[in-house]
Amino acid sequence: MATNTAAATSASVRPRAAMGPWREALGRLLRNRLAVIGLILVILAFVTAILGPILAPFPYEAQDLKGVLANGGRPVPPGVGGHLLGTDVLGRDLFSRLLDGAQISMTVAIVVQVVVLLIGVPIGALAGWFGGRWDTYLMRLTDVIYAFPDLLFIILLSVAFRQTFFGQALNGLFLVFFAIGLTSWVTVARLVRGQILSLRETEFVEAARAIGVPDRRIILRHLIPNGLGPIIVAVTLGIPGAILSEATLAYIGVGVQPPRASWGSLVAEGQKYIRGDSHLVIFPAVAIALALISFTFLGDGLRDALDPKLKGKQ
């Protein structure tokens, strides 16, 4: 039969590789040069953060007082006495401190976004799915959080809980991460709500209901995966904001306590010496900028890769 041979040939011609939407998105991401650069830098940042203590030439709190004295009591400049990026005024190796700071910044990047997802996704999903009264209450709550000044909220929270166990956890960092997360879930909640609102009207959701799939599974298996693209993008693009928030807080002295340092607090310490020993400001600032740019590149690339409207345009 003609149909039979047609089926046979088409099958032999076409190599069958299951190309899911996710894999296609990955392909698009990898074809985007800036996104790949961003991805590599992000991976590098995480690797540095994890291997920091091993890679660091000195412990972050070790003081090279001899070097400082030899320099007339001023910070050791870059490249002198085995200090790749120099030292601060107390003789602590800046490179080692940057590596340690990477750990803090990358932890911020992850923990804050986890908090954001844990709060934002359920609130957005409940509001979008149930609508009505749920929607009103939950969205007014997000409006309130949104309207409240973030920095003030974080500082208040940090001060209020500083003496509790909660405030002491992770050397005081946990509270900062938590506070930043607590103020930044709003965007994700609104995004998820919008996604669910539009997706719940789609026919495949109606079809799922028509075969008796329970609500919970419809939300988890049908709605969230379809709305995941924008959420991933929002989370990735939210990371620079979180790193910046932490740096801002560290700069004004909230959060990580000496002798540990985050990139933000390094800038804060270094600015006193910006005229004579500008390396103390420049290197941490470059680290922050690089991290922000790489996450932004990656986020932009993800948005292009995951946005179905742009499909096939590359």
Add this chain to the structure above:
Amino acid sequence: MVAETGATGEAPSVIDLPPGSPTATRALAGTERTRPDGSPAPLLEVRNLSTHFFTRDGVVQAVDDVSFELGYGETLGLVGESGCGKSVTALSITRLVPDPPGKIVGGQITFDGIDVLGLSNGGMRQLRGKEIGFIFQDPLTSLNPTLTIGYQIAESIREHLKLSKKAADDRVVELLGKVGIPRARERLNDYPHQFSGGMRQRVMIAIALSCDPKLLLADEPTTALDVTIQAQILELIKTLSQEFNTAVLLITHDLGIAAGMCDRINVMYAGRIVETGTVDELFERPRMPYTWGLLDSLPRLDDRRGARLRSIEGMPPLLINVPDYCRFAPRCVYAHDVCLEREPALSERAVAGHQARCWATEPKGWIE
């Protein structure tokens, strides 16, 4: 294309069900039920169903006092223009009318002896997909783009029949073969975008039939497909519904489709059934001017080339503040004064089972 899978060729083994599953014992349960007068009860009995939508502009009476029956294994057509309440009727049967704004405000739906409107939400979920399959209009949007075909067919099977993943997959492969998708096992992990429109509708049919339902609701199953594919899909629905002994409620605006598929046809207009009868009766002796209009508006092979297609003048009424006289009267060329005063009842015509809602064709009417 289907030859190697044997979808239509050698009789495929009827899908194995775990012993003791409710569907396996269905034939017994079905025949046991009788009405008080001893006649066999129908599979689906809709009595005085009214579904209204409460909108800002007023109450839309999308379905108003609709009654019909559907026997085991029977195919019933629901025919009418857009917005006459066909789809809402089907959605009401599965209680999938979007609420708000929609609400079933009255009536009774009995499915296989079960009072559908009295069921709990959980009980309703047990019915959907398992006892009542649903085929939607647009296969392009009715499949989830992020899940594999295999998962989406297995979803219903796993939900209702509690099969293991392996057993469910085997059943999915068998179903895909039945609906004529070649090399089914290799296509399990494919995504909807890798299928053509006709293939996707085949997948939808596989999903609808996956738990061997007693009733299949097909809501304009071929409207989104081109004409050749349309014929294949209809043939498939017909073959499989006979093989599975599934009753079909076919919703369509195309009388041609209804004629080829159905045993009986209900013609709906403005939320009401205006004529009902067997296909032969309805096409031979339509007793309602609206049905004439529908039949007349079918394009014919002997039409003069370039001639305009015939249509029924006017528009169906808005279903807010519907008139209390015949709803079709304003568009009806045969209307008399009485048509604009009172609404006729759905009453028997010459042949038993043939009913029409029209003053003109009643025994004392002015049309013979």
